[in-house]
Amino acid sequence: MRAERLPLTRLQSLALSLASFLLLAVATMALGPLITGGGWWWLCAFMAAGTLGTGAALRALRTPPSLIAPLELLAVVVLLTMAFGGSSAFAFVVPTGDTFEVFRGLAEAAQRTIEQQSVPAIPVPALLFALAVGTGLLAIVMDLIVQTFRLPALAAAPALVPIVIPGLLIEAGAELGTVVLTAAAYLLLLRVDVRVRRNAELHNPDVGDDAPTVVAPRRVPIGSTLAASLGLATAGLLAASVLTIATPSVSSSFLLGTAQGTLFARGVSPYVDLGRDLRRPDPVPAFNYLADEGDRPYFTLLTIDRFEGEVWGATERAVDGDNTIERMPRPDGLAADVAGSEHPISIRVEQVRTTWLPVPYPTTSIQGLDGSWFWDDGSLNVRTVDSSTFGQTYEVTRLALDPTPQQLRGAGAPPAALADSLALPDDLPDVIRTTTEQVTAGAASPYDAAVLIQQYLRGPDFTYSVDAPVSEGYDGGGYDVIAEFLEKRAGYCVHFASTMAVMAREVGIPSRISVGYTSGTPSDERIGGTVRVDVDSHDLHAWPELYFQGVGWVQFEPTPGRGTVPSYSRPGAGEESLSGIPLGPSSTPGANGRPEGDPDRNLAGQAGGAASAASEWMRNGTLALVVLLLVTAPALVRSAQRQLRLRRVRGGPRPAGAAWDELVASAVDLGIPADARGTPRALAALVSGRAAFASPDAAAALVDLRDAVERERYGPDTGGDLPPAVARAGTPPAPASPLIDALGRVRSALAADAPPAERARATFLPRSLLAGARGGVGRRAPRDA
Amino acid sequence: MPRARLLRVQAWPRLTRRGGTLLVVGVLLLVLSLWFDLRDILLLAFVGIAMPLAALAFVALQAPRVAVQRAFEPPVVPAGAWATVRLVVQNRSRRTFDGARWRDTVQAGLAAPAEAILPALGRWEGALPSGDDTVRLEYRLRTPRRGVYAVGPLRIGTADPFGLARIARVVGNAHDLVVTPRVTELDATVGSVASIDGSLHGLQRRTHPNSDELIAREYRYGDPLRRVNWAATARRGELMVREEEQRGDPEARLLVDTTLSGRAAQAQARREPGDPPDLRFELGIEIAASVGVHLLEHGFRLRCDPLHAPASIAGQLGAGEVYRSPGGEHAFLEDLARLETPGRGRAHRDRERDQAAELIAPRSREARMPGIAVLIDPDVVEAHALVALRPTLEPAIAFVTESVSPTVIELLEESDWRIVTVRRPNEIASAWTSAWRDARGGAAQRSGAGRAR
Known part of the structure; x- marks a missing residue:
């Protein structure tokens, strides 16, 4: 398959941004039943437009992808300053220390207002602030998903957030019309993505000797494909609506029933x-x-x-x-x-x-x-x-x-x-009735009673x-x-x-x-x-x-x-x-x-004492879990990457290459200045200079790995000319399990060589991930075969 | 004009990764929404389920009509070169054809380019075509090995507008691409007509029995009147004479070992289409091709015989096939291209063996002609046949690969075959030169000795 991320033209990037904006703006409409008035939606739309527009502008200027999300965050702050900073901001745009003070106050008030208001809530400034911040963050996430990772199908996740919230708070949930509109906006995003992807691929043809030349028609009316898209979308949405209406209510919310209103507390006992x-x-x-x-x-x-x-x-x-x-x-x-x-x-x-x-x-x-x-x-x-x-x-x-x-x-x-x-209830205890009769006997008026x-x-x-x-x-x-x-x-x-x-x-x-x-x-x-x-x-x-x-x-x-x-x-x-x-x-x-x-x-x-203790415990537990997850996230990502590579070693197209990648990553993790772009031989020489490779076992494993990857990279291409059956059955470039074995030995030797602090750092803050991220999310390495 | 056809469905419609994910998420949301009774999420869940299914139905029901024309440039390609495949895909439907990707299917052994975008095609323009319904695709195909390869049919994968489902359809038929063996340019100064004319007089003197084939030419001063060709004169309206003198139509005999019968311990009973080529056999074919083309280019009539009975050869290289000089090399190379690597069981071969000796046995003792044998792995019986043939050939050169058994080589050397060993394709030219020099020397000696006698 081709590399997934082809550079987009400004127009294509803009089209994706517009579709994202539409999706987000329509999705925030789902909050309608929760908040009175309509002004808040314009604020949300303003935030979404500002954030996504910033992203689009930055892309038009060819800003590196890794910088776009932080800059968008900056844009969110500026937009918030414009909306809420008031006189505390310099020239209404540049936030000052006072502005952040204002923000802090608003954030605290927002927390309270979310706890205290019942549905439908009044859009007080604090609530608007919370909405604006939420929309801005969602916009950044969406932009990241749609543009940087180029996975627009996943844009449903941020769009789902404002849709789910009403369901947690009110029985009816979001209005079905809004949900249908959101689904339609999502489909539009998918459609735009498909078109953009096709165009990008068409206008970035493969280079190489066997790359096909395509002479496309000059003009093609897209009207009829529009009809197909519309028809398909209508059919899908209509079917979904009919099914939804036809589905009977199975349970009556027996799990969330009591949890209703956890966010907006109602009444107090x-x-x-x-x-x-x-x-x-x-x-x-x-x-x-x-x-x-x-x-x-x-x-x-x-x-x-x-x-x-x-x-x-x-x-x-x-x-x-x-x-x-x-x-x-x-x-x-x-x-x-x-x-x-x-x-x-x-x-x-x-x-x-x-x-x-x-x-x-x-x-x-x-x-x-x-x-x-x-x-x-x-x-x-x-x-x-x-x-x-x-x-x-x-x-x-x-x-x-x-x-x-x-x-x-x-x-x-x-x-x-x-x-x-x-x-009064019908089953009022008799003693109340009789006592009342006794006490008020002879009262001339209600007041006397x-x-x-x-x-x-x-x-x-x-x-x-x-x-x-x-x-x-x-x-x-x-x-x-x-x-x-x-x-x-x-x-x-x-x-x-x-x-x-x-x-x-x-x-x-x-x-x-x-x-x-x-x-x-x-x-x-x-x-x-x-x-x-x-x-x-x-x-x-x-x-x-x-x-x-x-x-x-x-x-x-x-x-x-x-x-x-x-x-x-x-x-x-x-x-x-x-x-x-x-x-x-x-x-x-x-x-x-x-x-x-x-x-x-x-x-x-x-909540009462016991209940609050339990909830506190739960909150602390969740917090601890989140912190733990955050701390171990790099380690988990790295581990997942290693597993993927090992899987490629076992049955992938270029097993030795995968094993070598893993070796290089392990070396980088441990602080060895290995450059993944260097030749295997140079890297092997660099690595084998370390003390642990004095042992013949580790050195031999390293040489095995190096030879395997060299054979695979520079040797005859067994996958191209020969049919796959032969490549598999005949002479595989290197059998998989010795590779894994050798990789394990080299890695343990590398680890044994490093000081414990370095090892811990390699586990929890792997440098190779940083290097991979710095490499940019732009165009991938040239595809193979 | 290719017929417009409905595309044949090659496989069931399938969900793309995106569609599959959407479906799974939809089902998960459905469970969740039913569990918690969230009607709004229920709708989204059904969207997630319904859209991929609708997309599946869409791609399954959508029936694009597409016509495909395929051409190779050049039509016959030598091995190791590039062939350009040109495709013209025309939309024959009343609707725009969009959302498709194409990939040409080729037989194993060739590498077609990866799947690529097929640009949108406008609706079919019956009259006044402006070309907006047509896309021209062109790609280069490397042809590493000799053979006949099926290229096509064109595989067109269509997806729905949202990229949720796709289906693969094929259109058109497969076309054969002939990849001829590589031909090594041989030294022109040796092995030419002049160098072996001593063995040609018998042939030259022979008159052709069929006068119809004679070529008439205009009368020139000095031509005897009895040679006037009256029929031709009547047709042309001027005096024509029969050209009775044969051009020195020299003939050479090429014997190719196509059966590899020497392989007693051949483990592989049958060959599968995707098997790697037998390099020794390919080397032999390359020698035969180089020698044959060289001879044909220098005016020889080439009589090509398999070393074995014709029935045992799967290709079209028939026994005693004769290729004539101008243009014959194309037919010759094409026949060699179609030759399949042998790999049959022995039992099959024994039956044919009896005929072999008989067929190869000399039929006449007329003129001796140059004989060139390309031996890959003959058995002793075949070697004896060559020995028996030796008197009719002058010079007799055998190009042998390394796999020829010493017994066979000894047998041939004893009967005065000139043995030249070729190990690699790049030795062919030098082997040819040395073989002819030696053979010519030997022939001169022999003829000198004959004259002296």
């Missing part, structure tokens, strides 16, 4: 983790805030409104890109007649690293945050897609409501939209204990736990909050549970009439919020000894005009009152 945190010692300062005297709100991190299954969590909701924090909405269900006042609070987060921002409910404005933050409908939880709370400083305007019991009592029926917040429930839970029968549920075996969430709790009557905030929420639903009041922090401990520091209040991880808390039409979501405090009982929820409220009586955390003894916690880890982390 902090509910159980909260309890685990509360039992940990050592408070960690969470954040502090400056607020007016007496302004002590709870800070909500997230709201749990779905009471289903074992693990209760927030409704899975994608971040809505329109809900930016610049415009906070008015809370649900709040009528104008409810008394309220706005209080500014300035918060500085210390050690909390989550995606949920601690904000009081309700809040009318938030300012000063870094990153992209969005609020959720209803709960007004504020979360980020590319940043974290760590180290943030921001101003919040809190809307302090002071509904009167009359307003609450007079609340109408909840709207139908809140039906979800009333949902809620007050009675809170009073009941705060009553003397219930004790606060973070350890009792664990030792009794009913920790966590779920209805069975609540039933158990109602009998044992010992637990902590999670149990009280969920019990009250469930009982409220039983009565007919929409309810949800907020997880966050209580108001914390005031410090002595005062700044201009405001008090600095410190909140630490001991202030982690969960509390129920009940909905009353006209007032909205109203918080209650059923946990004895924790937090503040709102004035409107006290029995007999309305008669006295007292504001909330602080029953602050300081009033409870540390032994049982201060729940311990590590909010950093468990509110942010999606």
Whole structure:
């Protein structure tokens, strides 16, 4: 066969580049279902075009192939600078140190945003950055495969990457139309390659005496071959589409089913983790805030409104890109007649690293945050897609409501939209039902029932204990736990909050549970009439919020000894005009009152301790494996090369040549300045000068090898004139197994001669590979026969 | 005009490496996508499976019509030279013919160029041909050895537009390329008519029995009237006379050992087409060719006999084949080219042996002519036949290769055959020169002695 890599003309190279670009651009379209909007695709196309265009331009300038990939990498950096560097770059193009700082920030944010955003993601700058980098790298890989290695069929691998990703994250996977388009683009690349290859071969005829002369027709219309290509492609794609549609769904994703969303985490089950945190010692300062005297709100991190299954969590909701924090909405269900006042609070987060921002409910404005933050409908939880709370400083305007019991009592029926917040399972344990009936007997209104429930839970029968549920075996969430709790009557905030929420639903009041922090401990520091209040991880808390039409979501405090009982929820409220009586955390003894916690880890982390340990182990293992693979890659490549050569020695066309190549490579590996272009005799002389070849055995083996290769190179060509049968059966130039034997002896002699460091280097960093790579990926050595 | 024909399928359609890889990847993806229920990947998997299969069907169903003309330049090639093979491939289909590669099949022993791209051919232009449907291919073929080689048919491998599948088809027929033995230029000063005219008078005096073959020429002053050829005169309208005088049509006899019967211990019973040539036999053929061509070029009529019975010779070198001087060398060389290296079992030969002596035995005692024997490995019986033939030949030269047994050489020398040993082809010229010098000397001596007697 002919040498594979013939030099291409600029036009042919350009055609391949264009086809590659088309393939990559179409393939990135497959990410469409994952990301909202369409601007990101233009960025990807820009990156792909820039990278591949750079490659094409460099080839047009006849740059050495080995330089093209590094230069393309440079081009990616420049393009990224243009897109993201902004003012940090010199002349918008040349990256500076600041630019890389920006990149680093974006990369970190990208990692977070990938972990935090759910599908479809909002194309925040960090995500765009990740897409741009990914596209640029894919473009380099594709260019390398298509142009340098000239294996366009393998270009499917980089193109497959953006297609596979949607399948991992969403059930439907990439849109079939996009996939068909990608396949068509791939076929186009193959077609272009076939044409380019044929033309290259036609215009680079063999030289030599027996090379054929071909006088081609001057013009040939390619229209009809176009029809054949189109027809074949259409037939194949159509058949594939029909087969795909006709194939029934065999399994329902039983392996990846649980792994769905590993990349874009959705929802969090902090509910159980909260309890685990509360039992940990050592408070960690969470954040502090400056607020007016007496302004002590709870800070909500997230709201749990779905009471289903074992693990209760927030409704899975994608971040809505329109809900930016610049415009906070008015809370649900709040009528104008409810008394309220706005209080500014300035918060500085210390050690909390989550995606949920601690904000009081309700809040009318938030300012000063870094990153992209969005609020959720209803709960007004504020979360980020590319940043974290760590180290943030921001101003919040809190809307302090002071509904009167009359307003609450007079609340109408909840709207139908809140039906979800009333949902209870059919198999609700009887004890919950009966207890609720007993407690709320005689309540005149839902509000009175809620007050009675809170009073009941705060009553003397219930004790606060973070350890009792664990030792009794009913920790966590779920209805069975609540039933158990109602009998044992010992637990902590999670149990009280969920019990009250469930009982409220039983009565007919929409309810949800907020997880966050209580108001914390005031410090002595005062700044201009405001008090600095410190909140630490001991202030982690969960509390129920009940909905009353006209007032909205109203918080209650059923946990004895924790937090503040709102004035409107006290029995007999309305008669006295007292504001909330602080029953602050300081009033409870540390032994049982201060729940311990590590909010950093468990509110942010999606996995529990054991699971995270396992995943960490796995990650470390994978990392170790990758590192090991990287370290041994040269050795593996070299070993594979040796095996290939040995196979050629055993049954190839030029066995002695292969054996000699291997010998030269081994010598080069060991640092002997052997030049593969030299004659065998010169090389043998060079090698035999070494100490190990004083032994007659090794020297004889070397001479055998040398003679064999000389006979093969310069001797009569037994393969040409004679038919192959004779060449094989008659007088083979050199029998294979002695060659291998001799090669082994020479190699071991060479190795014995070298110092151990040199040997190790020969194994792990073989120089011969470097020499082969430096030789370039251009035209191969002249073909034989 | 060659007939347009559908190309014959030579082998089943096959997937290329690319197509095979795509198929394997497709199957792997199919398994994965079914396992994980990924519909998008499922589509790609089916593309990976369907495209190679569609390509297979495409190349199998696509039926290109192509006509091929093949010519050799020169038509007959001497061994060790180059022959140019010219091919004209014309598309006879209504569609453009693209995506093909060609390779000419040649018989073992010759090396055709590697597979190469066949340029795209436009649709067939029935009328007003502009040549866009035709491609001219030309390659040089080295012809190292004497023989008749089949060149063709043309193998055309077509692939689908995406390079996923291919099929090999053949078109046209095989043509024989005759590679004649190498001819060594021999010294013209020896072995010419003049040098051996002493042995030719008998022949010269002989009149030809068939007057029809006589050549008429115009009357010249002095021609006797009885020699006027009236029939020719009537045809030409001027006076013609019979040319009764024979040109000195000298004849020589060439005896070639084509059976190698001396090889008693020949292990190889039959020869296969691809076997390496028997170098001694080839040397013998080369000697015979050089001597024969030399003699023919110098006006001899060459009577060529195999040393053995004609039936035993597979080639067309028949017993007593006579080659005449102008142009005869081509026929002679071609016959030598077609001569196959013998290698038959002995049993076959014994039956023919009886006829041999009889056929070779002298038929007349007319004129003695120069006789040249090329011996490769004759047995004693054949040697005796040569001995018996000796009186009719003057001079009698035997070129022997090294494989001739000493017994045979002794026998021949005893009967006054001049023995010249040739070991290598490049000794032929010098052997010829020395052989004639000695033979002529010997003949002169003998004739001198005869006259003296």
